[in-house]
Amino acid sequence: MRVLMCNCHNSLKLPKLKLGPDVKVEEFDDLCKTKPEIAPDEKVVIAACSPNLLEGLFPGTNAEFVNILEHVFLIGHRPEKAEQMINAAVAKMEKTRPVKTKFFQISSRKALVIGGGIAGIEVTAQLSKNGIETTLIEKTPFLGGTVAKLDRLYPEGTPYSHTLMPLINTMQSQKNAVSLCNTEITKVSGRVGDYKIELVTRPRGVQECINCGKCIDVCPVEIDDAGKSRKAIYYVPTYPDMYAIDFAACTRCGECVKVCPGRIDLNEQEKVSEIAAGAVIVATGLLWYDVSRVEEYGYGRLDGVMKTLEFERAVAAGTLRPKKVAIIYCAGSRDSKHLPYCSKICCLLGLKEAKLIIDRYPDVQVYVAAMDMRSYGTFEYLYNTLREKGVSFIKGKPSEVFRWNGKLAVRTEDLFTNELMEIEVDNVVLSSGFVPDVETFSKLKINLTVDFPVLYENAGLSNTELPRGIFTAGAATFPGGVAETLIDARKASHSALSLLAQKEIETKINQAVVDEDLCSVCRMCIGTCPYGAISVVEDKIKINEELCMGCGICSVTCPAYASQLEGWNHEGLREQIRELAQQGDIVAILCRWSAYNATERAAQDKLGYPGNVKIIRVPCTGAVDPSHIMLALNNGAKGVLIGGCYPHACHYARGNFRAKAREQILKLNLESLGMAGNQVRLEWIGKDEAHKFVEIVQEMNK
Amino acid sequence: MIDLKESDPQFKWEIVKKEGGEGLLKCFGCSDCAASCPVRYFNENYNPRKIIRLTLLGLKDRVLTSPFLWFCAHCHACTERCPQGIRVAELINAIKNYAVDQGYCPEGYKMQLDLLLKMGRLYEVEDFDLKKRQRLGLPAIDKTIPDVARILEYTGILKVLQK
Numbered sequence: 015m016r017v018l019m020c021n022c023h024n025s026l027k028l029p030k031l032k033l034g035p036d037v038k039v040e041e042f043d044d045l046c047k048t049k050p051e052i053a054p055d056e057k058v059v060i061a062a063c064s065p066n067l068l069e070g071l072f073p074g075t076n077a078e079f080v081n082i083l084e085h086v087f088l089i090g091h092r093p094e095k096a097e098q099m100i101n102a103a104v105a106k107m108e109k110t111r112p113v114k115t116k117f118f119q120i121s122s123r124k125a126l127v128i129g130g131g132i133a134g135i136e137v138t139a140q141l142s143k144n145g146i147e148t149t150l151i152e153k154t155p156f157l158g159g160t161v162a163k164l165d166r167l168y169p170e171g172t173p174y175s176h177t178l179m180p181l182i183n184t185m186q187s188q189k190n191a192v193s194l195c196n197t198e199i200t201k202v203s204g205r206v207g208d209y210k211i212e213l214v215t216r217p218r219g220v221q222e223c224i225n226c227g228k229c230i231d232v233c234p235v236e237i238d239d240a241g242k243s244r245k246a247i248y249y250v251p252t253y254p255d256m257y258a259i260d261f262a263a264c265t266r267c268g269e270c271v272k273v274c275p276g277r278i279d280l281n282e283q284e285k286v287s288e289i290a291a292g293a294v295i296v297a298t299g300l301l302w303y304d305v306s307r308v309e310e311y312g313y314g315r316l317d318g319v320m321k322t323l324e325f326e327r328a329v330a331a332g333t334l335r336p337k338k339v340a341i342i343y344c345a346g347s348r349d350s351k352h353l354p355y356c357s358k359i360c361c362l363l364g365l366k367e368a369k370l371i372i373d374r375y376p377d378v379q380v381y382v383a384a385m386d387m388r389s390y391g392t393f394e395y396l397y398n399t400l401r402e403k404g405v406s407f408i409k410g411k412p413s414e415v416f417r418w419n420g421k422l423a424v425r426t427e428d429l430f431t432n433e434l435m436e437i438e439v440d441n442v443v444l445s446s447g448f449v450p451d452v453e454t455f456s457k458l459k460i461n462l463t464v465d466f467p468v469l470y471e472n473a474g475l476s477n478t479e480l481p482r483g484i485f486t487a488g489a490a491t492f493p494g495g496v497a498e499t500l501i502d503a504r505k506a507s508h509s510a511l512s513l514l515a516q517k518e519i520e521t522k523i524n525q526a527v528v529d530e531d532l533c534s535v536c537r538m539c540i541g542t543c544p545y546g547a548i549s550v551v552e553d554k555i556k557i558n559e560e561l562c563m564g565c566g567i568c569s570v571t572c573p574a575y576a577s578q579l580e581g582w583n584h585e586g587l588r589e590q591i592r593e594l595a596q597q598g599d600i601v602a603i604l605c606r607w608s609a610y611n612a613t614e615r616a617a618q619d620k621l622g623y624p625g626n627v628k629i630i631r632v633p634c635t636g637a638v639d640p641s642h643i644m645l646a647l648n649n650g651a652k653g654v655l656i657g658g659c660y661p662h663a664c665h666y667a668r669g670n671f672r673a674k675a676r677e678q679i680l681k682l683n684l685e686s687l688g689m690a691g692n693q694v695r696l697e698w699i700g701k702d703e704a705h706k707f708v709e710i711v712q713e714m715n716k
Numbered sequence: 717m718i719d720l721k722e723s724d725p726q727f728k729w730e731i732v733k734k735e736g737g738e739g740l741l742k743c744f745g746c747s748d749c750a751a752s753c754p755v756r757y758f759n760e761n762y763n764p765r766k767i768i769r770l771t772l773l774g775l776k777d778r779v780l781t782s783p784f785l786w787f788c789a790h791c792h793a794c795t796e797r798c799p800q801g802i803r804v805a806e807l808i809n810a811i812k813n814y815a816v817d818q819g820y821c822p823e824g825y826k827m828q829l830d831l832l833l834k835m836g837r838l839y840e841v842e843d844f845d846l847k848k849r850q851r852l853g854l855p856a857i858d859k860t861i862p863d864v865a866r867i868l869e870y871t872g873i874l875k876v877l878q879k
Contacts, residue, residue, distance in 0.1 A: 310797060344746075349799035385746035413751035413797055427751040432763070434756060 015107060016052075017100060019082075020045035020062035026087050028061075029097035037104060046071060055112060059103045061096070064614050065606070065631065074522040076112045076581070078103040079631070084617035091625040099628075102593035110586035111527070111578065116559050118519040120207035125510055126151070126291040128199060128454060131159020132496060133488025133503040134297035135181045140507035142190035146514055149289055150185075151197040155218055155258030156250040157182060160300045160489075163240060163323060165330035167496050168366040169396040171373070175251075177496055182253050195254060200286075202458055205560055206483030206519070207292045217282035219259030220274075225249070229257060229270035229278070237263045241324030242331050293510040294458065297487040297503065298451040303353055305446040308346040310414040312442075318422045319415060319442045322363045329371055336378060336440035340424045341368060342412050343384035347447035355465050357447035357493045361388045364445035365396050372403050380404075381437050383426050385411040408435065415442050448493040458484055466492045482560050485509050524581040524633070525562040526569060528555050532576035539568035539577055544667035565666035566637025570676070582633055587642055594628045597650035600714050602657060603630045603638050607665040609657025609699035609707065616704035623708045624715050626652075634658070635696070636669025640680045643694055653714040657699040657707065670698070723774035731771055734814055736806030739798075743768050749794035749804045755787050762787040764794055764804055771811060780815045786822050788812075816876055829877065832868060836861025 017039045021028050024043060031039050042048050045062050052058055052075045060068055065079035080103045082096040125141050127134045130152030138150040156162065161174045185191050194215060201212040227249070235246035237260070246263040247270050249256075259270075259278070271278045305321060306314040313319045320328070322341075328334035341364045346352035361384070368380045382405055389397040401407065412426035424437045450466045487506035488499035513519070526547075533555050540548045540555075547561035548568060555577075566579040575584055595601050604610040610631050616623065632638060635658030643654045656677065658670040673696055681691035695714065699707050731737040750756055750765040762784045770779045779785065785808070794804035815821070831838055841859045849856060868874065 344799070348744075350801035351799070385744075385748075409747075410751060411746035411748040411799065413748055413793075425751055427747040427756075427765075429745070429747050432766075433760065434751065 015057045015059070015104065016040060017059045017061065017104065018042065018045060018050060019100075020060075022063070022083060026083065027093055028082075029093045029100070031097060031100060033101070033104060052077070054115060057107045057110070057112065059100060059107055061100050061103070066611065066614075074115065074520075076107075076110075078107050078110070081614065081629075084614045085629055088617040089620075089622050095625055095628075098594065102590045105593045106586040106590035108586075109583070109589050111580050111583050113522055113524045113580040114527075115520060115522050116525075118206050118521075118560075120292050120514060120516055120518060122208055122290040122292040123514050124148070124289070124291045125293045125295060125514065126199075126209070126211055126289065127295045127297055127487075129159065129297035129299050129488075129490065130154075130157040130193065130195065131297060131299040131488065131499075132161050132178060132181060133299065133490070133499050133506075134159070134295070135178075135185050136500050136503035137295050137297060137487050137507040137510070138191050138193070139181065139185040139188060140504060141510060142185070142188035144511055145190065146511065147190045148192070149291070150191065150193040151199070151213060152193065152195045153198050155195050155260075156252050156254070157193060157195065158250060158252040160323075161496065162250055162252050163327065165326050166366070166370065168362050168369075169393055171366070171369060178252065186253065193253070196258075199454070199457055202294070206513070209291045209294055209483065211289055211291060211294070213287050213289060215285040215287065217259075217261065217279075217284065219247070219261065219264070219280060219282060220257045220276070220278050221282075222276035223256035224276055225255065225257070226275060227257075228273040228275070232269040232273050234267060234269065235263050235265055241320065241327035242333075292514050293483045293485065295485045295487050295506055295510055296451070296454055296458065296490045297506075298454050298490045300489045300493060301449050301451055303346050303446045303449050305345050305444050308349075308352060308444070308446075311342060311345055311412075311444055312415045313345075313444055316415060316417055316422065316442075318440060319444065322360070322367050322443055322445050325367055325441065325443045326370060329367075329374060334441065335375065336371070338379045338381070338437075338439040339368075339371060339441050339443060340381045340383060340412075340437050340439045341443045341445060342415070342424065343382065343387075343445050344411065345444035345446040348385075353447045353449065353465075355447075356388065358388070358390075359493050359495055360445040360447055362393055362396065362495065364443070365389065365393075365400055367443055367445075368400050368405050369396070369403070372400075372405065379406070381406045381408060381424075381439065383408045383410060383412045383424065383437075385409065408437075410435075448489070451490055454490075460484065483513060523562070524564045524579055525559060526557050526564070526566065526577050526579050528557060529576045529578065530554060532574045533572075534574060534576075536573065538573065539571050542567050542571045542672065544669070563666060565634045565669050566632070567634065567666065567669050567672050569637060570639045570672070579633065579637060582637060584639055584641070587630070587632070587639075588645055590630060591642055591645050592649065594630065595646040595649040595651040596626075599626045599628050599646075599649075599651045600624075600653045600655060600711055601628050601630065601646040601651045602655040602711065603632055603635075603642065604656075604699075605635050605658040605665075605670075606631050606633055608659040608663075608701050609697075611701045612657070612699045612704050612707045615702050616708055619704050621704050621708045623711050626715070627711045634664065634666050634669035635673035636664075636666065638673060638676075640676060640683075643680060647689070647693060653693045653695065655710060655714060656694070656696045657710075658696070660698040660700060718773065718775065720773065722777065724776045725774050727774040727776045727779075728772055731807075731810055731814060734810040736803060737810035737814075739800065739802035740768065740771065740807055742800040742802050743772065744800060745769065746799060748797050748799060752793040752797050754791060754793065755789050759784075759787065764788070764808060767808065767811065768804075779811060780818060780820045783822065785812060785815065786825070821877060826877065829868070829873070833865045835859070836864030 015037050019028050019041045058077045060077050061080040061082045063083040068079055080099050086096040124147045127138050127150045138148045141148040161178050164174050196216045196218050197213050199211055200214050204210045229247045230245050233245040233247050236243055247259050266280050348356050371378050409429040410427045412424045415424050421438045426435050428435045485506040487503040491502055545561045547558045568577045569579050635656050638656055646654050664670045677696040685691045697710055732740050747765050750763050755762050788808045790805045792805045846856050
């Protein structure tokens, strides 16, 4: 083991260390400029300045950082403290397990895109342009997704074909792009760079087609497709350029086979295939919330109550000619019983429908009942335009839609006049929200702990910290307009490109490792992992290296201490505390993301605190074991401070909540042992809250 | 005009502490409760949203002295529909309880309590009623039920109202 010390241009008086024979001590004038070579499997203690700086200078090393500059010299503590800190770090490193470097081979330089809407088409086009063999799969018989069902796009009302057709043509002109319609994923196995995906292709029925349309004339089955009626054999003018049979509705009467000049096979079978891919892009698009569950608005129960998409399609097809229309916003959104979040685009969809009907029939009276109008950004112009076109905006959430004397009516309160209001209309349009595609995500083994993966960023969906090889694009990330979807698709395709451009990925995150001899497979760790990285494989606890972010919460939960964090295992931490904690000390165990930075800030701001405050750096407060605290108190420490991020601001999602629960139990135990519970304090200290840190340690020192 | 100099910033926290008042701070003023309220339908002056709003603003005197506070029929239509999951009827109840604690109780409620204490009933049984029952072949009933007074005493309501 080596100890590298820096005297910061001869400004620090470094202590003379008395260490064992197998520890080599080196002193540098400026460690940051010299940058000595450190072998990847070598253990070192670096005694210099801030670890935040040094981690960047010595990436991927097994180093324990001792901040002698900011924790000793800059605040005027005695140099003996520095010596003690270095000794403690050496003791810790001797017992510490080195961080293993993980390699992920990118063996398949191919990509799979799930979902053939605008996001999926754009991702496929971008990837295949850059030489990646890309397969696009689409569940329905035609590409285009939601956009192909719309009449026009907000805010200007451009027809969808202006956007969709150039995208499809660009994609089709790439020789690396393959698109498979009527296809779904069934099973996914493998890891980043090497996924094996099983696909099932459902029958299309139509095999050779000249687009004559004779089959439509003879087909006896007529069904409603989101507001527009169509036959069981149908065509959407996107891609592929041939008809398809909707086998869910088809009665297999065989009329179409008789008139078809091409070839129709009603007995076509499902085809199962398997493909390999290095990256998977989820672009499954918008999924409407089942608005019939909002019972008071009567969707599915009352005639004339429809969704935005159905209304748009019916008006565009000319089958609907109302005189009065009410558009109800937030139907099931921002509601704890339905969707607790705001889906962002439904306000704009509602405005678009109002504009659509007024543009087509200027005499229509439109009422918009919204508790809040969220026409964010430049979409405010659309809202302004519609007020000028004579739309009545009512502030207030309608309580119910009902039928009275054969007429539909909406009951609401108008918050502007503070009076009750009943509006008689011909049609009620419900602007409802969107839900995440849980089915696809669960097939890809992604547990959505929050509603949409947009908030899931640091849990491994992006390849910033850990490569997962799964990206989301467009509305699968979060509902968005066409422009936002395309921007998101480009971002996802470039992330996938930068992943597939590498031969192998190397990461050196300190992850949890399970000792199989100690583990009794009690499964307590599975529930505590914020990332769902722990699972049982063949009756053994296995930690997924693609998902573990190294918070250390499981290492404290484990009753047998079988799960341990690389670089921060309990034995090492105990040695460090044993060396560091002395009679009358205050041991501060601080989170590396927030409270530890506050101590550095205290030195930079020249805020002094007593020299008996000994600081230990941990990845998360969730990794602090009660035995560490007891050990410090046993050694005669006056108090133990655990400092972490504020609630909900934890870098690892919920480590600080675990710490809070453990602290409360520990306090009760201490009190039952006759000790003062207030010796142990858990405090939320932000990155720059040096004042708070200093106040707390001074208070504890009294 | 609302003069916020009169507002008591602690008022909302005191209501939150009461049983049933927990959801108060979740209110974002969508007015679904006011639009669902059947009492509101007959009396435009009654408005649960307004009561919640005044409570949030801390206008204690205005809320507690308001006669409309006592109009709530506890049909729970608002509780069913509140998008924030506030149990509105119970919240109104919590404010009522707070009002009684502070000594604000409408005379009507006190009169009803007196009747219950005296007779165990809210209406008086007269000889006429008994005769009518006899004619219909129904058994006679007691003019007073003293047990009700004992139950009322046991609930502690007398202590609260005498304060």
